[in-house]
Amino acid sequence: MLISLKPADTTECNFSEWKIGNKSRSQLVEVIAYLYLRQEENAQRVINALEPRLRVPKGRVAQNVVRKLTAPHAEDVALLRSGTDAKKEAARKRIRTSIIHRDGLLFQHISWVAARLALPHGYMTSPHVRQADKGFDGFIIELDDSGRDIKRIVLCEDKASKAPRNLISSSVWPEIGTILSGDRDDEILADLVTLLKGVPDIDAETAVDEMFWEGAREFRVAVATGEDQRKAGNFLHIIAGFESVAGGELESRTAGVLAFEDVRQGLALLADEVAAKVEEIADV
Template sequence: MPISFSPIHEDGRWHGSTWTVDDEDALAEMIARVALGQSRAVERILSATDALPADYPTGGFAGAMALLTVEEGADAYHRDGWVFQVISWIAAHRQDDDALIRAPQMIKADKGLDGLMIQFDEGDVARVVICEEKATENARQKISGSVWPEFANFETGARDNELVATVTSILERSGDADADKIVADILWSDARAFRVAVTVNETHATEAGRRRLFKGFEGVVSGEVMRRRAETFLLDDIRAWIASIAAKAANIVAEAEEQADV
């Protein structure tokens, strides 16, 4: 698998992991598959239930390239944010084989939920996990200025209509016949949790650095520590690394298009 994890935590405040990319080529292929609309094929290999198909689709190449590249004169933030959301989605599947996880959005600048998971406990729905995923050079500023306010807004119930629609869609896709009851159970009983995933540099790569980075989490999301998950991905040069993995994925898409034209 392309990503491995090392556990991190701050007692009583939050728990989570740091990520390490072990196989960039495998990761790039998964990103390319998602860009081409094959997220379900990637899900199967991440769940160890199947292998990636040898063939690629015969269309969708232009749209995939638009997700993986940056137009001349444009900044890379939207592309980088989308690629990081895909990586975070891959990480979430690797961390929880049984969860239902919404596939990445196929729009670079989508302003809705970054991600959403439905987790199970011994076969029963345990919680819905609201995810915020940020590729940034200023991790603490992004978390305190953007992520915490988003989580606080969800905690008030102000965006429950968005949660209902998204959770219902995921459950219906899974074939669950009683989606409405499950939605009621996990939302109206407040069985929700929060997951923040963020790129970091050496400043926030130590225990003390992570303590500063996620300061205030328990003030925004109260209750048991399982409601607060924190994930970090250490990169020396965030923009350069994401540009590199995106370029590898774009090359895979380009090669698939060439084969489709043969």
């Protein structure tokens, strides 16, 4: 299993603690590399233990991906060492931001893999291309047995943080509140129709029109953080309040936490491995 999910009992949601297995780490790195290269079919083939098809990245795609996986950037490190005081301070801020953006985008890719493993028959949006992209981090759609009607829509929020509880309380819970109030219905429906148009044998607009909106909508919150955030042997305190904010049945709320000894160091190491794999794929 690329990412193992260990469930924990809580009334807040269907909660699980995620773990990247040592034996499957190289396979996970390869999946993420193909996702960054926008080769989702090859990523799925690796997940299914099939040989990926040779597709040479176009233009500067591979170089752009490697830069997104690299933080801090060399020019900012150089300024931090030898620039003026003003330039050092500006470089310090850019370094901090670049690390946060790299980690956030990388964790979105990890979360995509975890979601694909948990819902292998769901239709999912691809991870974002741009760092710090606005909007939802992802959608998952499941159809009913007929394959023509929407059974459920899962709206995903992914966060990588050294202090996740504050981030969840100040950002994710208010975001869910705006969704439940209907303030973002137009954005959600636009993305849903776009995703559904890629599903064979379904009329996207008809499926959306016939959907029971409140009954189909679910939420998934995923967090990457450090082991120092573990309390009383678990991470349940991070998602406290999920039930009161989102409401609905227990099954409509899902959360997971992936813990590293140090979240920044752990994601930096993984980013280096993915960047190396991207370069390897691009050189084939």
